[in-house]
Amino acid sequence: MAKLLYNGKGIETETGRTVLEVLRENGAGPEAPCGGRGRCGKCRVRTDGAFSPVTESEAALLTPEDLSAGIRLACCCRVEGDGTVECMGEKASQIVAGFDESRLKTEHSWGSGVGMAADIGTTTVAVYCYDLEAGKCLSAASEMNRQREFGADVISRIEACGKAPAALYRQQALIAEQLNRLMGEYAGRARAAVIAGNTTMLHLLAGLDPSGMAQSPFIPQSLFGVECSGEQLGLRVNGPVYLSPCVSAYVGGDITAGMTACGLDRPGPPRLYVDVGTNGEMALAANGTIWCCSAAAGPAFEGAHIRCGCGSAPGAVSRVWLEPDGSLGFATIGGGKPRGICGSGLIDLTAALLAGGRMDETGRLETAEIFLADGVFLTQQDVREMQLAKAAIAAGIDTLLHDSGVSLSQVEEAYIAGGFGAHIHPGPAAEIGLLPAPLLGRFKTVGNGAGLGACGALLSDSLRERLERVSDSCRYRELSGNAFFNDAFINRMCFKPVEE
Ligand code: FES
CATH class of the missing domain: 3.30.420.480 (Domain of unknown function (DUF4445))
Structure with missing residues (x-):
């Protein structure tokens, strides 16, 4: 048995177990976006004491400075004796x-x-x-x-x-x-x-x-x-x-809940609802039917699987632009020192690199890493993650338009909801082909559509009744194995605007 001191609390554990396992059992622990597979590098903890040697994953995902400061990945580092552990993840x-x-x-x-x-x-x-x-x-x-x-x-x-x-x-x-x-x-x-x-x-x-x-x-x-x-x-x-x-x-x-809050169940011209989160869910209301689908976009827009990715919290680079001299300008949430890139920053950054000729339409970067600031950079692998996410969403929208027989010019409004929907900048999102360019000027950000729908249904019996019925109007399109979606997905891999 070994004794761990975790954030001032004593924990007894057997040796040989990962720090992540031990912390989880005690109702604590850092975020583990890759599920503890040693791939994301986000489960950082500061350790001192008897722990297993540094693994290959840790050597690849942590810097020598991190390692000499005792920083380890909780899912890779095993307890070998007594020690202390301090959580370093964000607590938003x-x-x-x-x-x-x-x-x-x-x-x-x-x-x-x-x-x-x-x-x-x-x-x-x-x-x-x-x-x-x-x-x-x-x-x-x-x-x-x-x-x-x-x-x-x-x-x-x-x-x-x-x-x-x-x-x-x-x-x-x-x-x-x-x-x-x-x-x-x-x-x-x-x-x-x-x-x-x-x-x-x-x-x-x-x-x-x-x-x-x-x-x-x-x-x-x-x-x-x-x-x-x-x-x-x-x-x-x-x-x-x-x-x-x-x-x-x-x-x-x-x-x-989000669709009901936005009134997609009510009669009217074609309207699009896009929730960009860990999954991309899309719905198109047209002629009394709500066509909907979900595409596995991956959590790239929420900062996971992105080397310097983070959520929309203070210090996240949320806005990036091309300066007249070709360099990259950026702003962080809260205006402080940059500590990572959130989803909207990632979209802006790829749009700026595309416009500045530092990334081509296929997503190839001019160098393996593009630095924004000290310790905050974009890698080629990040672009590939992002490419899959944006192609999935764009192809999902294509599929709904195709199946409903509606053209982009007929869509009167497009609601953008989701974890970072409120922060998306439609211009750059259209430039990289995430959102359809012809809808610029018709986007409405609804923030947390699901939260708004839940609050509305709490405070209004009629909204709750509409919510109860909304799924009856939905026509779900399964995208896995859908030939049209698969073709559209390949077409939308390029970073270029989606036209009519
Ligand atoms: S949880 Fe992803 S590296 Fe540990």
Whole structure:
């Protein structure tokens, strides 16, 4: 046995186990976007004491300075005796910005008291507590999803459940505990709740095994659209908890909530809804039908699998431009020292490199690495990750347009939602072919569409009824094995604008 001191707390453990395993068992630990496979380099911890020798992965992903300062990757470093461990990952706990509650109408039958609305994203969990009578937001808080220790993407988390049932229970407990904590002083006081989330996140919250969604034919155990009790889910809510309805394994209750909040279920001209997150979900409302699909975009836009990638937090390079002399200018969130590149910065950066001739249409960089600042750079591999993500989204939009028989010129509005949707700059996104160039001027950013839909459904019975029905209008297009999508995906790999 060995003793570890972790952030001031003593932990007893057997030797030979990875630091990540030990920390996880103790309800702690850094983010592990690659699921502990030693590939992403993000599970950095500072160690001192008896640990295993540096592995090949660590030598490749950490600098000599890191290693001499005792920095290790928690998933590679094994406990050999007593020591101390300090977590170095970001802990993004912040108030949700830009939430416009004036867009919500209060007309519900819950009665008075506190209500809770939540959006469980693969990357971020957001919780809003409301005074049900006044319709006033009392608190809003978000954090990185604690389930990230099982991987950044839904597939890693589903696979973890397939390997060990304990991973399902652990992920259920993590999300329930996180929602309760984010309710702050209102935990135990809420009398009703509405929760939106993608199909996997809702499975994990409900304690249902999501393994059937990992491979074709992608069968979920439930499409939700049901009311449970807070107690059943381990939530400190004294009353009903409505889980938003899903359309399929990969068009979930976050998308139905966002689409309903944007009125896609209402009659009108063709409108597009794009949620750019770990997965790219797209919907096109036309002639009384909502055509929808989901493309595995990968978590590149959320900073995972990108060497200097990070979330949209202070210090993230969020805006990049080409200066008149051909050099790159940039701005960070909060204006401080750059510490990584977030999704919008990545899009801007590739658009600027393309415009400046430092990256060609195929995505080949003029040098293996392009430096923005000390320690903040873009690699050729990052561009390849980004290329797959943007081609998947662009080809998904192509497929919906093709199947619905709608042309880009007919699309009146395009709503951009998702983790970093509010930060996307449509111009650069159109220049690299992520979003269709003919729609410039028709994009509307909706921020956290799923959160807005969940809050709307909490405060309005009629919006909740529309949410309950929205999946009936949806026509889901499966993209895996879809010949049109496959061709479009190859066509959209080039970094160039998508025209009509
Ligand atoms: S390298 Fe350890 S979790 Fe990715």
